[in-house]
Amino acid sequence: MIHLIYLVPGVDNFSAEDVGQELEDALVKRLNDSDLVEANLQFSVFSLRILSREIRKNTSYTFPYISITIVLLVTFTVASCMTADWLTSKPIEAFMGVISSGLAIIAAAGLMSYCGVPYISQVTVMPFLALAIGVDDAYVMLGAWQETDRDDPPEKRLSATLREAGSAITVTSFTDVLSFTIGVFSTTPSSSIFCKYVAAAILFDYAFQITFFAGIMVLGGRREQSGKHALYIWRSLEAKQLRKVRRTGYVGPTQQFFGVTYAPFLTSAPVRGLAIALYVIYLSASLYGCSLLRPNLTPSELLVDDSPVKHYLELAETKIWSEGLIGRVYVSAAPDFGADKEALERFWRFVEDLENTPYSMGRNSTQLWLQEFQTYWQYFSDDQSQFYTALKGFLRVAFNSHWNDNLQWAPKPDDPQKSYVNKFYFTTGFQVKDWNARTKLLIEWRNITKSYPEYQALVFDENNFFSDQVLQLPSSTLNSVGIAFITMAAICVLFIGNIQVIGWVMFCMLSMDFGVLGIMALTGAELGPTTVVNILMSTGLSIDFVSHMGYSIYRAEHSDPDERIRHALGSIGWPIMQGGLSTLLAVISMLLVKSEVVRLFAQTVILVVVIGMFHGLVLLPVVMRTFTFSSAAPPPKKRNHHVMHSVDSRAPLAIDDILSADR
Incomplete structure (x- = not known):
């Protein structure tokens, strides 16, 4: 093996960069000549310019898989929004939920381009992430719509939907945006640019959800009110089927499972004890993994496999x-x-x-x-x-x-x-x-x-700049995660008016971050720029699972703790499951990309989803049932949506209580 180093100066009116580019092109062309290839000699030409060009290949390797993601997401979203009848099923609304997320991605990319923010290879995964987050909000909106009184006019049903789901998606959207906005100030340029794109996409998605998608839901409500078929909207349903599905109190199959079957099973004492024991094992392994995490940056991990x-x-x-x-x-x-x-x-x-x-x-x-x-x-x-x-x-x-x-x-x-x-x-x-x-x-x-x-x-x-990034990674990561945690806690305080619920939600979020970091470290991951992006992403994604459940428990109007858990799981359990599964489908195709950095991103998202669903659907209900509620606890005040209610002693005044009151 022979290693040759060339220091290229400027010549006459040509800069060193221009001369270096010409030299690289000439070298690559000469080394690819047939006489050298036939001599069975292997050559590699390296410079920072070549490295940058090779890193950009991640984009062309990843984009073809977005079509697979869209097909999987649309199929799952439409299928999961089907009910046992053709009146309350929401296939068109579900499809438009995916379209709404797509519009947000296009708007975010356009804004970033207009503002002069460069497009880098890490941004390639932004559409996958934004689609997953956007579709999750659509599930919550549709789930809240199905909980409304079917005899009410569509406009009133939308008001009730936004009263319940609007605050929930506002909490998650704002926390997601803040999480990535904090990442914008990262000292690592690639992390900062990636976070700008994702924060913009989530912000646009929120705007489209409460405007464009809300309008789609009203149109669907009018179709439902007129007794039209969910898919063939020009066809009317039979009167017998209409009478059945319009009965007040009709319970759908998913609500039946989570509220009637799963909730009593989860709140039983033996199952709660087993869940807490499993959590102790999980937390111990996570903390041990975090102790193994070391800062490192290996440029070869940023390249496609065949570079x-x-x-x-x-x-x-x-x-x-x-x-x-x-x-x-x-x-x-x-x-x-x-x-x-x-x-x-x-x-x-x-x-x-x-x-x-x-x-x-x-x-x-x-x-x-x-x-x-x-x-x-x-x-x-x-x-x-x-x-x-x-x-x-x-x-x-x-x-x-x-x-x-x-x-x-x-x-x-x-x-x-x-x-x-x-x-x-x-x-x-x-x-x-x-x-x-x-x-x-x-x-x-x-x-x-x-x-x-x-x-x-x-x-x-x-290569000093690589080492500089490694030196800054531990402190910048801790600062970003710490600030994100504090701001998310502040937002939860504004929208969830119960300090115990807020405490457990933030505890679960911190636990999920430790779990993602620890398990990544146990599987051999090191603290590099890609890992920092994944940490910021997991911080933003993880809050979705527990904040929806915590908010639903907070809103439950029951004095019995088991009933509060049952109501929360019945209303939000399936949307959380939908969000998790759709996120998995959004990134599953990325595991096929011939790029280590893209596969690591997908693996991290899968890890976040698995850990998030465990915390949202198992741990949070269990710890709140075990350590927060008691059978002697007074019921929360009944919310009167016609008059402004006063602040009670159980919690500080939440913004949601103000917004939900008719003025």
């Missing part, structure tokens, strides 16, 4: 780096070596410190003009004041002239008639085995240059 650059990066990590690489040391404020010998001696101590790190290759790897010049100088003069005069003579020698490219001359500050070297650079070798070692080496370099501030020195390696 030629991936082969080079694997060779670099396993062989090239351990053999030795070159670091360039730029001295921006060189001392006056002609003034005294102490300046020269101190500078040599600086060089020795760089040569003696745990990752350095020593003095023999250093290429510094001072080394050869001092050998030359000792034969001509011992007068320190003649240092730069001798240096000019040294550089005029043909085989020393190449050092001129490393030096910059300037007039002396105290004697402008004379010149000295005010800036220069040199190189030194180092050996590392992986990206974590590179990050530790960067810290070593910066600590050394900090010890010699008068030189304003910088040790440069083209």
Whole structure:
């Protein structure tokens, strides 16, 4: 194996970037010539420009699968919104719920393009995520509609629907938007851009849900009121079937299962005990996994599986780096070596410190003009004041002239008639085995240059920016998640007027974040930019499962705790299940994409859904039934929708209580 490194300067009026682009294109073209291919030689050309181009392939590899996602989502959404009759079934409304999410995606992409936000490969997964979130809101709206009185006119049914579901999707939409808005301020550019796109998509989806989709529901209500077929809307249903489905109190099959069958089973003492025991095991494994999480960034993970650059990066990590690489040391404020010998001696101590790190290759790897010049100088003069005069003579020698490219001359500050070297650079070798070692080496370099501030020195390696991101990941991730948690708690306080419900909802959200992080770490994931995006995404998605259930329990008008759980599961259990299953269908096709970063995203979403449904449909009802409610608890006040009710002692005034009152 031969590893060649080219440092490409600018030529005439052409910048180094332009020359580098031409050189790369010429190299790739030459290496693909038939004579080299027939010689059975393998070549890899690498630069940051090539790496960026290869990363963008994730987009073209992922987009074809969005058609599969749309087909799966439409099929499931329509099928899951069918009931036992053709009057209350909502196939057209369900389809329009998917269309509403699609409009939000288009609007978000258009806004970001108008604002000049660049499109990067990570944004490719945004439509999958936005579709899942948008369709989830449609399920909640349709579920609330089915709970309304079928004898009421459509306009009144919409009012009741928005009173129940409007607040719920407002909570989840605002928390999702805030979660990703916080990610906008991430120090990692790719994470920031991704979060901008997703936050905009969720915001547009919310706007379309309460306007466009609400109008679709009213049209569906008028069709239902007139007794028309749910699919063949021009056909009227038989009078016998209409009388059956219009009976007040008719319970659909999903409500029957979650409210009548599942809820009593879940609230029984043995099942609650088993659920809590399983949760203790889950939490222990999650916390252990979190302790294993380490920051790391491996560019090869950002590439598609068949990228030629991936082969080079694997060779670099396993062989090239351990053999030795070159670091360039730029001295921006060189001392006056002609003034005294102490300046020269101190500078040599600086060089020795760089040569003696745990990752350095020593003095023999250093290429510094001072080394050869001092050998030359000792034969001509011992007068320190003649240092730069001798240096000019040294550089005029043909085989020393190449050092001129490393030096910059300037007039002396105290004697402008004379010149000295005010800036220069040199190189030194180092050996590392992986990206974590590179990050530790960067810290070593910066600590050394900090010890010699008068030189304003910088040790440069083209991959330093990767290490910089690794250094910032732990703190930026904790800050983002912490701020997201606090803002979500604030929103829950505004919309859920019971401090105990809020506490358990936030506890479950924190538990889900720990679970996602811990299980990802146990499966070998490391803390990189992709993981940070996944963490922010899981923080936003996870709140949906528990906030819907918590809000429904809070709104339940029963004194008996088992009845409150039964009512909540009966009304929101199936929409939560629909949302989870539709999210799985939205990302399942991404597991087929030949890209590790895309597959990791899909795996994270699947993990969030599984953990989220466990917390929303099992853990939250169990802990609230076990630790919050008691049979002696007073019933919540009956909500009177005709007059404004006063604040009772059980909870602070919630915005929902105000919005739900007729003015």
